[in-house]
Amino acid sequence: MKENPRLKAVRAVRAELAAVGIDPFGVQIDQIVSPTEGIIDGRPTILAGTNNYLGMTFDADCIASAREALESSGTGTTGSRMANGSYASHRELELDLARFYGKRDAIVFSTGYQANLGMISALVGPGDTVMIDADSHASIYDGCTLAGATTIRFRHNDADDLAKRMRRLGDEAANALIIVEGVYSMLGDRAPLREFVRVKKEFGATLLVDEAHSMGVLGEKGQGLAEVDGVLDEVDYVVGTFSKSLGNTGGFCVGDSADMDVLRYASRPYVFTASLAPATIAATRTALRKLEAATDLRQRLQANAERLHAGLAALGFRLGAAPNAVVAVLVGEKLEALKFWDHLLKSGVYVNLMVPPATPGNESLLRCSVSAAHTFEQIDAICAAFGSWNGVKA
Amino acid sequence: MNHQAVVEKLIELVTPFAEGRPVAITESTGITSELGLDSLKVMDLVVAVEDEFDISVPINALAEVRTVGDFAALIQKSTGDNA
Numbered sequence: 001m002k003e004n005p006r007l008k009a010v011r012a013v014r015a016e017l018a019a020v021g022i023d024p025f026g027v028q029i030d031q032i033v034s035p036t037e038g039i040i041d042g043r044p045t046i047l048a049g050t051n052n053y054l055g056m057t058f059d060a061d062c063i064a065s066a067r068e069a070l071e072s073s074g075t076g077t078t079g080s081r082m083a084n085g086s087y088a089s090h091r092e093l094e095l096d097l098a099r100f101y102g103k104r105d106a107i108v109f110s111t112g113y114q115a116n117l118g119m120i121s122a123l124v125g126p127g128d129t130v131m132i133d134a135d136s137h138a139s140i141y142d143g144c145t146l147a148g149a150t151t152i153r154f155r156h157n158d159a160d161d162l163a164k165r166m167r168r169l170g171d172e173a174a175n176a177l178i179i180v181e182g183v184y185s186m187l188g189d190r191a192p193l194r195e196f197v198r199v200k201k202e203f204g205a206t207l208l209v210d211e212a213h214s215m216g217v218l219g220e221k222g223q224g225l226a227e228v229d230g231v232l233d234e235v236d237y238v239v240g241t242f243s244k245s246l247g248n249t250g251g252f253c254v255g256d257s258a259d260m261d262v263l264r265y266a267s268r269p270y271v272f273t274a275s276l277a278p279a280t281i282a283a284t285r286t287a288l289r290k291l292e293a294a295t296d297l298r299q300r301l302q303a304n305a306e307r308l309h310a311g312l313a314a315l316g317f318r319l320g321a322a323p324n325a326v327v328a329v330l331v332g333e334k335l336e337a338l339k340f341w342d343h344l345l346k347s348g349v350y351v352n353l354m355v356p357p358a359t360p361g362n363e364s365l366l367r368c369s370v371s372a373a374h375t376f377e378q379i380d381a382i383c384a385a386f387g388s389w390n391g392v393k394a
Numbered sequence: 395m396n397h398q399a400v401v402e403k404l405i406e407l408v409t410p411f412a413e414g415r416p417v418a419i420t421e422s423t424g425i426t427s428e429l430g431l432d433s434l435k436v437m438d439l440v441v442a443v444e445d446e447f448d449i450s451v452p453i454n455a456l457a458e459v460r461t462v463g464d465f466a467a468l469i470q471k472s473t474g475d476n477a
Contacts, residue, residue: 129452134437150452155441165450357434 020335022342024353034058035247035373040350046378048368049352053217053325054297055373056247061290062283069282081275082265089281096288097252101223101238105260108252108281110273112212112241113139115251117146118269119208119239120179123259124149129169129176131162131205133191135184135360140210146268149177156184156360159195166203173203180207182214182225186359186367188326190214193225197234208237216245216291217325222298242280246287250276294372301325301372304379308370311383320365328354329366329386337364340389347385395473400447400466407442408462411435421463449473 003011017023029047031039035055038045056062069089077084090108097106109115120143124130128149132140135156144151155161166173178200180191193209200207211224219227222245226232236257242250253263264270276284302323309323320328331337334355341353344366352367359365368382395403405419412419412429425431431439440451443465449472459465 145454148454151454152450152452153437153440168448168450357432362434 020338022338024338024341036371036378043348045348045350046381047350048382049350051244051369052247052371053245053301054291054294055371056287062286065286066279066283069278073278076277077275079274080271082271087278089278090275093281093285096285097254100288100292101254103254104256106252106254107264108250109270110250110276112243112251114269114273115239115253116140116210117143118267119237119253120144121146122263122267124177129172131165131176131178133180137185140179157191159192159199163199166199173205176205178205178207180209182209182211183324185213186354186365187320187328188324189321190225193229193231197231206236208239209235210239212241212244213326215240217301222291222294242284245291246284248280248284248287250280250284297372301370304374305370307376307379308368308382312386315387325370327368327370331364331366334364336391337366340391341366343389344385347388349382349385397466397470400469401462404462404466407446408439411439419462423462424460425462443469447473
């Protein structure tokens, strides 16, 4: 059968990896032992690349909630909320989220990816303008594509560059949608959110902040960077995910706008997707309650992040950002990063290999995500595995 | 700025990105097909163009750009100068 020419580039990358004999994008975890341990290729492995920031996946209360919902409400909803109807728990989770953020209302989506697709494509369309950070996640880029809006990138974390581009829009600037992330997933660096809020206010625009990697991680209540920077009231829409600090799957948006009443009906990724399963909703509601009170977990997470950051820095590695739940080691060249990643896996440490174009600055990364559930011994073992690499330290 | 002047400035900006390619860059040169710019280099080129012409180039508009001439036309549209 004829090969699709559109897949030529992907086939070339797959062939390149096969030639080296390493496949970083097809890792199979044969057994999950805990939030921080798994068995891979028969080896006990420390999981340091799963975004399980609070270790919520094995929380006994969350598991009990999921089990109860599974028994009482079945395995799935078998369709979308528009077509099949919502379960009461879907709406209850939305009200929980709205209360957690102190916002008027919330919409739950089936994944975090779909939350961005669903919100962006409902908020803007052809003829409208979206201003996005150059290092935005693929879900933001894809949301803009789905929307068909005029999409303008500004330099990463550069509020002055955003302001310059807003000025070029003239009167249209007031209708623009600005999108930034709280913490960027590749390097773990934070947005200068107060500066972006200043620009938003100067032009009367709308601001959407994706807190996927900061919810549950930052802030006294775990609301994310907007809480830390004291600007939650100025953020029009907060988008987030259940698949990181909440240990499940799904996504959401909260906001104060009156448009929240009707946005979901204009959002194709909301309308035409099966809704989340009852067990997922139940576990997420429990996880959200626990996340809010989890000051101790956030402190442990920060202590782990600082220990990993300091340990890797002491070994001479270049790191992506200040200590944070994402600790990225900059490796530079792709093949070197691939071999380094494989060495770590064979040493019993799983991290993420990230290569261009998914990474900023055309650099390959070994990205660690730290969990509150990691022990100091595990953090030290991660550092030791990095330290045992004999290749280039970049 | 007329079309030819934009093309000339654009060739100047593209040239460093096409290093090692033995192609004489003209208006009809394909930016990815002939000069081999990957998606990252294209975005770097866009930033250089934006700075030079003091414009914002929408990324969705790039889908229609194949050649240096196409890009020059898009720049002229963005500067409001279609002469």
